[in-house]
Amino acid sequence: MNTSQKVVVVTGASQGIGAEVAKAFRKLDYRVVATARSIKPSEDPNFVTVAGDIADPETARRVIKEAVTRFGRVDTLVNNAGVFVAKPFTAYTAEDYASVMGVNVHGFFYITQLAVAEMEKQSGGHIVSVSTTLTDHAIDGVPSVLASLTKGGLNSATKSLAIEYAKRGIRANAVSPGIIKSPMHAVETHAALGGLHPMGHMGEMADIVNAILYLDSAPFVTGEILHVDGGQSAGH
Numbered sequence: 001m002n003t004s005q006k007v008v009v010v011t012g013a014s015q016g017i018g019a020e021v022a023k024a025f026r027k028l029d030y031r032v033v034a035t036a037r038s039i040k041p042s043e044d045p046n047f048v049t050v051a052g053d054i055a056d057p058e059t060a061r062r063v064i065k066e067a068v069t070r071f072g073r074v075d076t077l078v079n080n081a082g083v084f085v086a087k088p089f090t091a092y093t094a095e096d097y098a099s100v101m102g103v104n105v106h107g108f109f110y111i112t113q114l115a116v117a118e119m120e121k122q123s124g125g126h127i128v129s130v131s132t133t134l135t136d137h138a139i140d141g142v143p144s145v146l147a148s149l150t151k152g153g154l155n156s157a158t159k160s161l162a163i164e165y166a167k168r169g170i171r172a173n174a175v176s177p178g179i180i181k182s183p184m185h186a187v188e189t190h191a192a193l194g195g196l197h198p199m200g201h202m203g204e205m206a207d208i209v210n211a212i213l214y215l216d217s218a219p220f221v222t223g224e225i226l227h228v229d230g231g232q233s234a235g236h
Contacts, residue, residue, distance in 0.1 A: 012081030
């Protein structure tokens with residue numbers, strides 16, 4: 001087994017930003033382990049897919065085991081999987097709460113814990129999580145309490161991980177997007193959603209991919225919450 005080639009694990013990788021992130025790392029000659037509920041098999045021996053619910057700790061175990069068994073290591077974990085439910089606070093159901101907490105918090109916790117354990121063995125690694133700028137700058141008309149509750153927690157956890165593991169060669173960062181053109185948003189909504197940003201337009205998936213690649217290639221950056229949000233977090 002050749003264990004010199006870097007290995008990245010990407011969650012929520014079946015479509016949208018996650019799929020683009022996985023493809024971008026593969027183009028950089030990383031070996032990729034991609035996971036999502038309905039991800040399709042890959043014919044590339046250096047691009048392995050694992051279907052499963054990231055909120056289930058068993059999925060996390062299968063993903064990290066696959067990375068170590070197939071490729072011998074885990075260098076980067078991209079926590080991209082996320083659920084956003086836009087409802088008035090009092091309209092959230094117990095099912096909404098469980099769904100958002102399951103993916104955004106449980107999914108982050110289980111796989112990050114296992115990935116860090118592998119990174120410690122090689123005295124190095126990088127965790128990068130996808131958050132949301134709504135945690136810093138709520139928008140009237142865009143209900144986001146559950147997003148802020150969960151993704152805000154990820155931002156704080158990112159800084160805590162960065163400090164806890166700084167002397168052990170493991171970095172932790174996050175990317176905090178504004179509203180990005182992806183399969184989540186119908187084309188007819190783009191003009192209105194773009195207007196929520198000071199720059200007047202939505203971001204592209206490539207903006208988030210490039211931010212993640214930058215953080216992965218920046219060895220002196222850790223504990224950073226990188227806003228890629230068209231100025232939203234700066235003000236209106």
